[in-house]
Amino acid sequence: MKKKRKRPAKLCGANLVDGSGRTCGQPAGWGTGTGRGVCRKHGGNTRAHKVKAQREAAKEAVAVYGLPIEIDPADALLQEVWRTAGHIAFLAAEIQNTERANLALLRLYQSERVHMVRVCMAAIRAGIEERRVALAEHHGVMIAQVIRGILEEKGIADDADVPAMVRRHLTAIDGGKK
Ligand SMILES: [Zn+2]
Helix, strand or coil: CCCCCCCCCEEEEEECCCCCCCCCCCCCCCCCCCCCCCCHHHHCCCHHHHHHHHHHHHHHHHHCCCCCCCCCHHHHHHHHHHHHHHHHHHHHHHHCCCCCCCCCHHHHHHHHHHHHHHHHHHHHCCCCCCCHHHHHHHHHHHHHHHHHHHHEEEEECCCCCCHHHHHHHHHHCCCCCC
């Protein structure tokens, strides 16, 4: 049987200047609100440190959510916000329009909403202003309305494959990559 090893908590780790050769044992980012890097006694509240911590948070979120890595992490997070918002808006309309309760659709809708909250939180933690996050969300909803309008006019909006198709196509948009 494998022994359970305690994962070492992340620490500040700055070198102490008392000549002891030890490093600071405060939790990482202690007193800075970032939860990472050096503590507030060791420069954690400087602007440079905060920017670095936010960039790290964005990079981590990009990895967690499998977002494109070839673009700026903050942009990738904002893209995921509008993409997810669009998908949620699409699913919400779909659920409203379907007469029978569709469990698969509801499950998808719920999991997308959970994802949305997480991605928004990751974006805020990465230092992206709430105003920009809200704007990205708004864009996603608009895109979903356009897609839905077209599919409805063609009479295919309620096809079972459509929700997954919409997600796929939203993912394919590169969000104005330069
Ligand atoms: Zn420290």
